[in-house]
Amino acid sequence: MTFGTMVTDQELSRMAPIEQELARAFAAELGHASPAEMPVSANGAEAGIDLGLSDLGGMIRLDLEKLLDGRLLVQGTSGAGKSWTLRRILEQTHGLVQQIVIDPEGEFVSLAQHYDYPILDGSRLDSAALAIAAARAREHRLSALLDLSQIDREAQMQAVTAFVGALIAVPREHWHPVFVAIDEAHIFAPFGGAGLAATSVRQAATQTITDLMSRGRKRGLAGILATQRIARLAKSVSSEALNFLIGLNTLDIDIRRAAETIGWDASKAFDRLPILQPGDFVASGPAFSRAPATLRIGPVETRHIGARPDIVAPASISAKDAAGLLNLEDLHASSQADSEIRSETSLPVGIKTVRALIREPAFADAGRIWEVLAPLAPQGATVADLADYLSIDAARVASALALLDTYGAVDIDDVGDERAVRIAKGMIS
Structure with missing residues (x-):
C-alpha cells in the first residue's frame, strides 16, 4: 500500500x-x-527486529524465534537504560507476538495506553481475579499490562505468583507464543530469598519466575527480564536465560557475574563495563545477529517515564509562606499527639488505666463524689442527696457514678424508689 x-x-x-x-x-x-x-508474512517474525547500532557499524538484530527458545535477561545498574531497552523490544515486536508486561513501578503505562492494551490494576484485583485474567489473556491472545505500582512488595510478589502461575498453567490448546516482560525482576525472585516479605511469599514468587524461565519455553512463554544487579536475582532464574544484554556495571560482584554470562574474561569486563554509557549494552546469545557485540539501543516512540527529570530551579518563597504550604502547625500538632500515643504504649498497664481515668470528662465530679462517700463507708448516700450536697444536676452525678462503676469503685443499689451508692467493699481500707 x-x-x-x-x-x-x-x-x-x-x-x-x-x-x-x-x-x-x-x-x-x-x-x-x-x-x-x-x-x-511469517518471514517478518523470523527475521526479527532491529535492536540498535553496533559500535563497529551495522544494525544488531534480535531473532524472535531464538528469543522464544532462549529467553532474555537485561541487566545494568540504575540509569543504564534497562527500561528503555524493554520498551524498544516491546515497541518493535508489537503486532508480531502477544505481549504481557509486568510493571512494578508504573513505567510502562504509557506504552499500554499508546497501543490500547488493557491495564490490570494490581491494587483492585486480588490473586484469584488476576489468575482468571491471565488465563483469559492467553485464551484470547490479548496483550496486557499488569500495573503493580500501587501495592507493597509483599502484595506485588503475591500478585505475580498468581498471575504468572496462571499464564503457565493454561491448557495446551492455549500455548501460543507470548513475550512476558518483567521489569525489576529481582523484586519477584530475589537471590537467597532476600527481602521483607514473608518467607513463604518469597519462595512462591521465586519458584513461579523460575518456572516461567524453565517450563515456559515449551508453553510458548518467553521471559524477558530486567534487573539492576545479577547478584540480586535468584540463580535459578538467571541460569535459565541464554540471551543477555549487559549494560553499565560498577560493583565488582556484578562485573564478575556479567563477565561470566557474556563470555568475557574478568580484565576485559572490568575495563569495559564500568564505562558503558546509558543505552549501551553488550549483547550475548544466539538470538542476536552478532554476539558478543556492543550496541546502542535504538530510539523509542512511546514516552519513557524512567528518565530522570530535568534540573529546574525551585520557586523563590519566604520561610513563612513555605511553612504554610507544608501546613507545619498541623504537622506539629499531629506529631505531638502521635508522641503521646507512643509514650502511652510503653507505660505499665496500671499507669495507662489511671491516665485514661483522669482524661474522662466526668473525672472531676467522680472525685468529689468519692470524697463525700469515703467518710460514710461502709454506708452510702442516695443519688439525689449527692446531687443536692454537691450542687450539681442529677445527669452529672449519673455520669460520675457510671465512671466509678466502670472501674469497680462503687456499688449501686435500688432502695425503694431511690438509688443508693456506696464505696465498693474491695475499695475500703
Missing part, C-alpha cells in the same frame, strides 16, 4: 489503534488495498 511511501502490514500493526484506523481510511480513499487485508 502506498501513502507516498510503502506501508507494510507489519508496520501498520505497530501503529496505535487510532493510527491504524486513519491509515485504512486513507487507503480506502485512494483505492488501495489495506494491509490488514493482506496475509501476514
Whole structure:
C-alpha cells in the first residue's frame, strides 16, 4: 500500500489503534488495498527486529524465534537504560507476538495506553481475579499490562505468583507464543530469598519466575527480564536465560557475574563495563545477529517515564509562606499527639488505666463524689442527696457514678424508689 511511501502490514500493526484506523481510511480513499487485508508474512517474525547500532557499524538484530527458545535477561545498574531497552523490544515486536508486561513501578503505562492494551490494576484485583485474567489473556491472545505500582512488595510478589502461575498453567490448546516482560525482576525472585516479605511469599514468587524461565519455553512463554544487579536475582532464574544484554556495571560482584554470562574474561569486563554509557549494552546469545557485540539501543516512540527529570530551579518563597504550604502547625500538632500515643504504649498497664481515668470528662465530679462517700463507708448516700450536697444536676452525678462503676469503685443499689451508692467493699481500707 502506498501513502507516498510503502506501508507494510507489519508496520501498520505497530501503529496505535487510532493510527491504524486513519491509515485504512486513507487507503480506502485512494483505492488501495489495506494491509490488514493482506496475509501476514511469517518471514517478518523470523527475521526479527532491529535492536540498535553496533559500535563497529551495522544494525544488531534480535531473532524472535531464538528469543522464544532462549529467553532474555537485561541487566545494568540504575540509569543504564534497562527500561528503555524493554520498551524498544516491546515497541518493535508489537503486532508480531502477544505481549504481557509486568510493571512494578508504573513505567510502562504509557506504552499500554499508546497501543490500547488493557491495564490490570494490581491494587483492585486480588490473586484469584488476576489468575482468571491471565488465563483469559492467553485464551484470547490479548496483550496486557499488569500495573503493580500501587501495592507493597509483599502484595506485588503475591500478585505475580498468581498471575504468572496462571499464564503457565493454561491448557495446551492455549500455548501460543507470548513475550512476558518483567521489569525489576529481582523484586519477584530475589537471590537467597532476600527481602521483607514473608518467607513463604518469597519462595512462591521465586519458584513461579523460575518456572516461567524453565517450563515456559515449551508453553510458548518467553521471559524477558530486567534487573539492576545479577547478584540480586535468584540463580535459578538467571541460569535459565541464554540471551543477555549487559549494560553499565560498577560493583565488582556484578562485573564478575556479567563477565561470566557474556563470555568475557574478568580484565576485559572490568575495563569495559564500568564505562558503558546509558543505552549501551553488550549483547550475548544466539538470538542476536552478532554476539558478543556492543550496541546502542535504538530510539523509542512511546514516552519513557524512567528518565530522570530535568534540573529546574525551585520557586523563590519566604520561610513563612513555605511553612504554610507544608501546613507545619498541623504537622506539629499531629506529631505531638502521635508522641503521646507512643509514650502511652510503653507505660505499665496500671499507669495507662489511671491516665485514661483522669482524661474522662466526668473525672472531676467522680472525685468529689468519692470524697463525700469515703467518710460514710461502709454506708452510702442516695443519688439525689449527692446531687443536692454537691450542687450539681442529677445527669452529672449519673455520669460520675457510671465512671466509678466502670472501674469497680462503687456499688449501686435500688432502695425503694431511690438509688443508693456506696464505696465498693474491695475499695475500703
